[in-house]
Amino acid sequence: MTRRLLLFVAFLLLALGVLEAFVRANGEYLEVLSDKTSMRIKVFERSPSDLGLLFIGTSRFVDCIDEPLFSRNLEIRSGKTIRALNGATAGIGVKGIIRFAEAVSQRGGLRVVVLEASVPSLGKAAVSSETDTLKEDIAAPGQDESGYGPRIETALQGWLADRLGIVAQRKSLRPASAINLFALYSGSVMDTTVWKRKGVLRELFSSSEPGVDEQQFSRIIPVVTSSGDAGIEVTEGVDLSRDETLRNMEQLAEILAGSDTQVIWVAPPVTAEVAQQSESGETRAAAFRYMAYRYGTPVFDYSQAAIPDDCFRDTSHLNKKGRILFSKLLARDLADHF
């Protein structure tokens, strides 16, 4: 029996050793699998060289854009075939968007990048994918880090993570990583967790294809701010010196300025009620004018556009009907840039 025990332990250690070697050899990919933003960046990097348009934003953008529909309508409007990729990520914060922008700048060859201009996408912290509310880091429950016991435990875990790839990359060993791996290699599914989001499953099972009222469609016009509209006194009367959103927009614009990529800002729609409650309208408009003037990046603001309430799943996320409507609207409004 002792021989059997020794063999059991030896084979177990051998299997763990093989896994450790595999993890170390594929660390770059495994790291990507366990991080949503990294994975989308990797999918973007692996995308075909003829990719012409990339969307970067939060869950609002995930819900706003139907890529094939957008591309078809853009082709109808502009007469050009443009391959588009929606790289929006539910729950991404400004840090993630900056990482994405850096990847765009390094890769080059992209014609247009459409960035989401909203508080969740440009705020300082990561956001909840459902509510777009800023969330604080939450400590692990029941852990009092001040005692010697927890300190020893934390130190031991850190020591193991520093030395063992399987501990450091443990999240990539979860079953969900297999789905992410599929997404990474197929490049066709950007957000493998999208089905978990509120209302998405219901939409998946609803067979009806919502139509778009053409008259209504023509009445929905965004507020467009382009460099030609803005003068030197774009921010007159508005103090933008402490506006963090603007600072983040500037940082993104500067990152992308080095590449040949045209940057377009799009403020996604919200319900009429939320639009009326917004108190920062003037500041935001000034920030958009400043960006258009300073960096030549046009802004399409749909937050005040008259998109009907039945197009929304909640106050700031579009439903299936809204997505179809908005994809067509965006193709119509961006067609001139291609």
Add this chain to the structure above:
Amino acid sequence: MLFNSVTFLLLHFFCVALYWASPALRVRQIILLISSLVFYGWLYWPALFLLGAAIVVNYGFSLWIDSTERKRLVTAFAVAVNLCNLGWFKYSAFLGEILVELFDRFGISIENPPSSVWLPLGISFFTFQVIGYLVDVSRGEIRAERNFFVFSVFKCFYAQLVAGPIVRANELIPQLKELRKFRADNFQLGLYLLIAGLAMKICLADTLSQFVEHGFSDPAKLEVATAWLTLYAFAAQILSDFWGYSTVAIGLGLMYGITLPLNFNLPYLATSIREFWHRWHITLSAWLRDYLYIPLGGNRTGRYRNLFLTMVLGGIWHGASWNFVIWGACHGVWLVLERAVPDFFPKGRFFTMLKWLLVVNGVCLLWVFFRAPNIEVALQYFTALLAPPYTMIDSPPDDLLFILIGFLAFTAILGKSLTDRRFLEWGLVRQVSLTFFLLVAIIAYADARLDFIYFVF
């Protein structure tokens, strides 16, 4: 110390190595005693004073009971002292609230009576274990243990001190007094059970806990389908948590060559509530039967009353709140009804399946009282389970379905192997591959370490 921590595992393996390296029985007993005290006092060392006092006092009581002619009187006194200790730490606040409310009914306003602000880990378990021991000595079923080290290890063996299984003296003490040789098969089985138990706790129970926490924090917001899913999630969580703990405990014991009693045996396969209690927390059920139900009169007089009272007291044992009283009472009523009303289901596979569905869903529904923080929330939860609109799942929580499927797969594939020694009969490839899979799962999900649910009981 939490079983699901790196520190614990390292120290445990160190202690096991030291134990088997020691040729003398006394040294082994001291190693077990010291390691048990270190593990118990790791997070809050003042708790050792309470445990130490409980060991010394009960050691004295057992010798007294053994030597006196008035065994029943002394036993009653010793049991009362232990229950008072348990009552002070666990029930004083609850009893104080009842007292204040009672006086308030008569228009008399009183201050909250003093109560304990600290609940020692595992106090219900080690109190019940020692009460069982004292009663056994009193009944003459065993002699009081004279060796203080052996008695102390019986009282505080770290594998089962905090959350069971509740071990009988005649099961554990003879094993502690025997100088046994190292058996590789026991060690291998122990290692497997340790890994399988941790996998249940870390991969299933801890992952499910976040969904359950979310669901029970505000049941009014739950849709019907999500409420049901959360309910099943809790049923899976509490089983994975407690069965996981018990499996780890049995595994730890086996590494020392000590066999601890089985505490779970696929309880959700029961087709009657009686069978459920023969499969769920087996050592507590047996304890309640031997030291409560039978002394109350058992089947001889007032059978149904005894059964009901036993279950109500069993409910209160779990926690000091009306929820647990109702939970225990519901199980009591169900057990009484099952015995009083003859089984009217015809024989056959279909009706067995039907009975199983009724039992599983009934047990799950009663878990609402167990999990909800108070009766108000429990009632809100029942409303969420039944109230319209009957929409489909609008927002399935992250991974919940996957984890529930994982729970079913784990139970179906490995469940039986946690209840007997069949693991040792498997081929080496099967042993290694399954253990490896569990080990990788533990590493993959080892993020936040949560306490075991039964630590607070």
